[in-house]
Amino acid sequence: MADILRERERQVFRKGQEASFQIDCEKQSVAGSVSQRACVFCGSRVVLYPIADALHIVHGPIGCASYTWDIRGSLSSGPELHRLSFSTDLQELDVVHGGEKKLHAALCELIEEHKPKAAFVYATCIVGVIGDDMEAVCKSVSKEKGIPVLAVHSEGFKGTKKDGYRAACDALLQLVGTGSTEGVSAKSINILGDFNLAGETWMIRDYYKRMGVEVVSCITGDGRIDDIRRAHGAALNVVQCSGSMTYLAKSMKEKYGIPFMRVSYFGVEDMSKSLYDVAKHFKDKEMLKLTQNMVREELQRIMPLLAEYKKDLQGKRAAIYVGGAFKAFSLVTALRHLGMTTVMVGSQTGNKDDYEQLRQICDEGTIIADDSNPLELSSFLEEKDVDVFIGGVKERPIAYKLGIGFCDHNHERKEALAGFEGMVNFAREVHGSVMSPVWRLTPRKRASSTLEVLK
């Protein structure tokens, strides 16, 4: 059993026979714990960073900018301005006297040189404390340069990543509605919450196009300022990564009456459903037929491939630890499709509804954890004798040390894991890692009683 910090007892849960359950979540991490969470700034940065023709400048000391430099792997089909790391590199004197002048000068220099369509200025912890009036500087530069200059209130200590998502959405809401919606078709959508890691947005956009749906803007994968400005012309918002984007979708519903639906592009069922749901929304028989044909074609192509991988993966055990709980649902389903059981699942930022939903789709005995840390994670992984761990950069080394396969479903993924093609990539990656001969040499595994015969 894991040595759980006493304060954390109510954030770890093992599924049993109970009718309902209580899990504490959405709490501040206990001071002194080794949490895997990041901060508000991180949340804002990862949401806005993929907007490729905007200038992104971090107002603060150098660290915040350098650690988020090209952090996301968000691909762009055009400008790559977003991949340069701009910072006002605040020094001691700036902290004492204020950094507004420096920010003003930096913005002007940069806008002159790069001529972006808009600029995002991110606040960091220190800006919140020294009291720089970023809004004022942004307004002034915007007036001078004639482009939107948006302040993102992402001071790191203001809450958790979720508050960062919200700050990012607030900035986006200032752009939405400022462009012309002329020519936008009635059968149009915005894709919210996909960040074009490994080209996933392109894949999704292509599916919708093949169905006959116009994609007005992608927020924010392969994002463009002009598209975002006219996003209010779309008839429907399709929202993935609801953790980061529900607030934006809800606000657009309130302001522009645009309905929204939640979708997931991970896994065969969820991917198909996300296409059918859109076709059904538009009540278009032709579109529905196109969708059915497309889905059938894709499934015919990938199902045999998946079946091959399932032969080896049947009965293997998986653990999941992700940022937002929404992704965990899709993963549990996708893994089940490959014949794998999820024996441990957790997230950094899930809420009560998320965990309830997880509890329902998981098997008995599954460990569900909120805001976990490396000690707990290692202990769960060993206890449950896991074959593959799905997570991000800070989870990978723990898996490898324990001799467990890994699949990065976060910033560092190189292959698209969304869509139909993505499901095959996912299966291939999981299979490749789980079946690697190197784990047979892991001492812990050699000593275990569930030893695989060395071939």
Place this chain on the structure above:
Amino acid sequence: MLLRHTTDQVLERTALTVNPAKTCQPIGAMYAALGIHNCLPHSHGSQGCCSYHRSTLTRHYKEPVMAATSSFTEGTSVFGGQANMLTAIQTIFGVYNPDVVAVHTTCLSETIGDDMVQIVAKAVGEGKVPEGKRVIHCSTPSYQGSHVTGFASMVKAMATQLADPNAEKNSKVTLIPGWVEPSDMRELKSLAATMGVEIIMYPDTSDVLDAPHTGKHEFYPRGGTKMEDIAASGGSIGCIGLGLSGSSAAVEALEAKCKVPGQLMELPIGLQATDRFIDALRTMAGVEVPDSITDDRGRLLDMISDMHQYLAGKRVAIFGDPDQLVSMTEFLNLLDMQPVYIVTGTPTPVTGTQTPQFDVRIRKALGGNLPDAKIRSGAQADMYLLHQWIKQQKVDVLIGNTYGKYIARDEDIPFVRYGFPILDRVGHSYFPSVGYKGAMRLLEKILGVIMDRQDRDALEEKFELVM
């Protein structure tokens, strides 16, 4: 590629850093702290900082990195971080039970004015620090200096807070290795052992960040300098500090506090710098240099002689941290190569120490050669500027951390990864670049890229079998 926006018109910039050639203090302190045995580094600030630093170290070492955070909230920023820090200390000793907690601050905790001396004293006074355990701390505001400064501050804290001025006199030599890789630390220990010199080295990240695969995840890896050894360094016969930017503060502090005579020198990267290090050890400990080390030197010389025609006159651009750059420059100069562009985002001299300015150190390393070499350090000394220089006049080789790959690709330059961080290759944490063996490895890499390029671009009729 993505840097096609770079122009070759250099405009003097006053307010902006583009593609920084440095990062902020705390990560250096975290890396140094990991070099203490059974130590949990602690980040006193928002959770983001700790997460980023751990992630970056993990990406560089491909190892799990443990560190705790004070998890600042809005309330903390108003009322101060004392409560969080006290809770944190209690949590850490209660659950993670390290021997040492090494606290570093962040820009946030510095700006709101948290007094770490007072807070730690309070923790001790309230019995939150168990008997025999220690909490050390250093001040690492991110708006000053760079990651190297943070590293230097934490190592200094080890000297001032853990070295014992009343330690029994021993015959050991204290070695402050500077910001080098675990493999380098291992090599330094090996060299000392071969010479029969007993050393106390800190920090020591070997067997911490290059730990073997055992199927277990050790929260505290078996490596790192033990607390009692750091204490004993107060009684050592002398102290050698490697890398002026990384080690001066600690060496000077150890001398002031414990009267251990200190000797500072540049990192032993390259033949001459390694000579000086071996000589210093020899003199301080009164030993002979064994044949095996002389032979290694001979092999390095042999390698250089065999291949010098591929190196002569090659123009090199290098960027990274001051200590590495100074020694590399000296080595490249010996190899008859031309380090024409040298950039570090770390400002020098190091505040509070006697270190000379960066360009003074570089000029010394160049020994009068290349008076037109472009050297830049500190603010606005970034990769964007380096790229612009390269666009104006090309180089034959680029040497630096992973961020150099964009420039290398855009300008089609042979690229050697060296420094921190290296996020896209392995080897740097397992194979040394210090010592004679390390120099041979660096030379192999440099030759490799130059000769690969020659093969790649050779016309068919000039494509050689023997090179």
